[in-house]
Amino acid sequence: MRILKEYIFEGRVSKEDKNSSDYKYVLFKVPKKAGILQISYNYSKGDNVLDIGVFDSKGSFRGWSGSNKSELFISENAATPGYLHGKIYPGSWKIILGLYKISQEGCRYTIKVRIGGINRELQKRKIIRPFKQEYAETPKKRWFKGDLHVHTNHSDGAKSIRDLVNEAMTIGLNFVALTDHNTISQNLHVEEYESSDFLLIPAEEVTTYYGHANVWGNRKWIDFRRRSMEDFQELIDEVHSQGLLFSINHPEDMNFPDGYWRFREVSRFDCIEVWHGPWSIYDYRSLIWWDSLLQKGKKIVAVGGSDFHGTDLPRLGNPTTWVYSDMLSVNNILNAIRRGHVFISRYVNGPQIYLYADADGDGRVDSICGDEVHLSRGDKLTIYAEVKKAKDLEFKLISRGETVKIEKVNSSYYRVAYRTQVENDGYFRAEVIRHNSQESDNAEISEVLALTNPIYVRVKKQKNERNIDSF
Ligand SMILES: [Zn+2]
Ligand SMILES: [Zn+2]
Known part of the structure; x- marks a missing residue:
């Protein structure tokens, strides 16, 4: 690589710098006909963590690596993962330092920037296709x-x-x-x-x-x-x-x-x-x-x-x-x-809860988790759950912060129904849980192995009813 320009920046950031901003910018000039940037940095460790990223001379974001990489490169057709390849525009580029953790003593840093000419080898690499919609x-x-x-x-x-x-x-x-x-x-x-x-x-x-x-x-x-x-x-x-x-x-x-x-x-x-x-x-x-x-x-x-x-x-x-x-x-x-x-389950093939509602009383389900059912005060509502791969665990149905039904699941395909009369706006959501044994570190908490999003209940307002928030 033909080096066009090299910079070394040395500096220090203090606790006061961190208090006034989370970021510090270090500017450097890229000459014409540049094809690659190589940047490396280090800083006084101990309690300091200094993140790094790059913006180009057009002000566009060109990548970020947190504190995970101490070296990176950006060229026309390739870049370190985390960085965007593309034109190495001439002009003023910016290194962004993220002041994640700065100790009382402050943090000294050194940044080295090497700017190279166009590299024929890297140019030959394949150009990544743009996104398609679907x-x-x-x-x-x-x-x-x-x-x-x-x-x-x-x-x-x-x-x-x-x-x-x-x-x-x-x-x-x-x-x-x-x-x-x-x-x-x-x-x-x-x-x-x-x-x-x-x-x-x-x-x-x-x-x-x-x-x-x-x-x-x-x-x-x-x-x-x-x-x-x-x-x-x-x-x-x-x-x-x-x-x-x-x-x-x-x-x-x-x-x-x-x-x-x-x-x-x-x-x-x-x-x-x-x-x-x-x-x-x-x-x-x-x-x-x-x-x-x-x-x-x-x-x-x-x-x-x-x-x-x-x-x-x-x-x-x-x-x-x-x-x-x-x-x-x-x-x-x-x-x-x-x-x-x-819904969420512990594993790819873990316990599953399929939550349904029958809001019009015809015996067929018409809603799933995430849906709203719109009913009048006094209407009947049935919530159904099909529970799979949860044998010997507990099924819980929760409404407005309260457990309204809890059952031991006794087969690998289990069905539950819960009938209620609607009084207020609310929601029903389900969990499959396991109670931890007494010896467990978290004895007071039950472990969740599956949970659903709610079916939301919205009560239609009567004509002469004032708009009272039910919650
Ligand atoms: Zn995170
Ligand atoms: Zn994460």
Whole structure:
């Protein structure tokens, strides 16, 4: 490689810098006829974590690697996973340093930038095709099984997309969302793996220092540089203006400082990841938060995600999110999720709950989880559940924060019916649980092995009735 220009930047960031902004920018000039950038950095370790990313001279996002990679390159036709290949425009480029954790003593850093001429070898590599609108199609409506939260080597995951797809297909998943942290280079590859029974969903885990959220379906980069409540509301509205879905991830997770969702007052988000990886006390808390929102009359879809990072294979598909859709395409799966046609199970072939309602009393079901039934006060309503692969576990039906029915499941195919008379707005949702033994560390919590989204009950207002909020 012919070197056109080299830079070394040395500097320091302090605790005060972090207090005034989460980001610091380092600018450098790219000369004409550049074909490749190589960037490496290091910083004083200890309690410091310094993330890195790049914007080009047109102000466009060119990638992010958190603190996961200490070296990266971007050229016309290839780039380190996590970064977007493309023209190396002349002009002023920016390195963004993310001040994730800065110790009292501050953090010293060194960044090296090497800018090379056009590299003929790299130019010969194949050019990645642009996105197509739709993916694999299947003829009839059915339940598809997926993992909505997975990382690859485009962020801090250990597996390439190819290896991930092989693993996912081997265990029987139908779709996987590529939720790499703060970048979209993984989404350039979704088409390469399309087939009639497997789908990759383009995505991004918007990873801020104040909570994480999945955006599914995005072609364009979603800017993660947010720190206030207003920033987060703006982010949610921006995501919606692009027709995408916004899901708050692991809202109660206290395992890492930025994982807990700080801004509970934001509104209009679509989903909550109530089940994050193997069931834990944090999921139990997320479930309580979600249910409290349902009790306030909100309609928010519960989803699961494994947060698989490629090293702990049994984690892939644990949990699995089941989605009832016409077709295995990005738009259809996301629309079905938006409608709440979703239940979650511990494994790809774990316990399943198919929840139905018969709202008109004709003995046939007319609604599934996620649907609203509109009834008058005093009308009869029957909720049915078909429960599979849950022998010896417990089935629970929950309405407005209360368990209204609990039964031991005594066969691998089990049916339950619950009849009620409608008085107020509300919802019915179901769980399959196992009580932990006395010896367990979490003796006080029951472990959830499957859970559904609710069937919502909306009571029609009488003509002369005032508009009273039932909750
Ligand atoms: Zn996360
Ligand atoms: Zn994640």
